[in-house]
Amino acid sequence: MQASPESHQQGGPGSALVIALVGLAAALAVFAIWFQWNQTRRCLGFYGPAVARSVQAAPRVELWTLQVDATGRQVVAHDRLDVSDARGLVHLRRGLVEDANFTWQVAPVGRRPLREWDAALAFFSATPSGPPTILAFDLDGEGSVTVVGQPGHVQLGRLAKGLRRWLKATRDGESSSHVSQ
Secondary structure (H helix, E strand, O other): OOOOHHHHHHOOHHHHHHHHHHHHHHHHHHHHHHHHHHHHHHHHHHHOHHHHHHHHHOOEEEEEEEEEOOOOOOEEEEEEEEOOOOOOHHHHHHHOOOHHHOEOOOOOOOOOOHHHOOEEEEEEOOOOOOOOEEEEEEOOOOOEEEEOOOOOOEEOOOHHHHHHHHHHHHHHOOOOEEOOO
């Protein structure tokens, strides 16, 4: 006995399986987007989208050692290293935009003393016309990070220990090169 032409047009268990798999794929994609957003929403609020994008994708990154200038009124980069190709930078970039790596609590009002900022990462865009995005770090105690030129700071949380270790290894290692000032 042969199947009638109408039975081929009705679809069968194979069509239902394909529809179910497409539906599952769409649901998983929505979940993945939501999950990613949920992991980075506080960082995006603190940094802003442009800074977060620069942290993630800037082609050139420099590590600056900071100190207060002779006037005592501003912080300057005492030493600059090109760390664009440094080991672990990819992981550090990712860690800098994940909410779970920071301690999110209300930061004290007002500016922190200039002497507290120890190091900075400067993220340079591919176009040399704009200023770099600079994250300054206070590495003492619980540690903090701020975006230079923006108000506020946040405690480093679980990122602090790894950041200190990465900074030391990078400064001491051969993966960095000095940059002229």
